Amino acid sequence: MTRKLTRIFGALSLCVLTALVTLFGQGYVRYRRELDEVPLEEATGDYTGNTEYVSYEEIDEDFVHAVISVEDKRFFERKGYDLIALCRALYHNFLAKDFVEGGSTITEQIAKNLYMEGYVSGLEEKTAEIFILFALEKKYSKEELFALYANMNYYGDGYWGIREAAKGYYGCDPDDLSLGQATILAGIPNAPAIYQLSTGYDGAKERQEWVLQTMVNNRYISEEEMAQALAEDVHPIKKQQP
Secondary structure (H helix, E strand, O other), rough: HHHHHHHHHHHHHHHHHHHHHHHHHHHHHHHHHHHHHHOOHHHHHHHOOOOOOHHHOOOOHHHHHHHHHOOOOOOOOOOOOOOOHHHHHHHHHHHHHHOOOOOOHHHHHHHHHHHOOOOOHHHHHHHHHHHHHHHHHHHHHHHHHHHHHHHHOOOOOOOOOOHHHHHHHOOOOOOOOOHEEEEHHHHHHHHHHHOOOOOOHHHHHHHHHHHHHHHHHHHHHHHHHHHHHHHHHOOOOOOOOO
């Protein structure tokens, strides 16, 4: 009986290993095809070549900490794929009974936005994303990747990138945001149609509270600073009529 179970276990293990090798092989082929068609420099250049592009040094520190806390808290320390982040996101979403945190790393989201946007997200695409993730982290610093992420995100109400969002919502540059403003903007890309400030202000405030709590948990701010940010008036400025 023991020998029979061993043979069965061995056969199952071989099947799983074969499936994994096949999957990673298909993902690698897809990754190479995507980069052969559009090299990294060309794909990222669509953003970095924009006159509205904001460098990492031009982005408010509170905004950086807010995004890192809610999206990928080990971003600056970790290399590659983060299985811990995926498990943590599943746990937080289960506790909140809502989708409050994504499982993808910031670099993985960049890879998807650059190459996999519009595709049905299957195993081949997810595997290709991981290969693209490593290629991005090999070529660019974490600061450069964070800036790319902030510049490619959609913040609702027609605002693409952190400069347009800061200017459009608050009439300021990305390095001059208050804590309240920074944490509002950091929460919007999670679901722009829901959190854009013209129609979803109340939802954005709820999202902001989650963002601020993650900042407290990660020791970027104190409970007192969180309370002050929540009390801050972060309604967008009124647009001037033409």
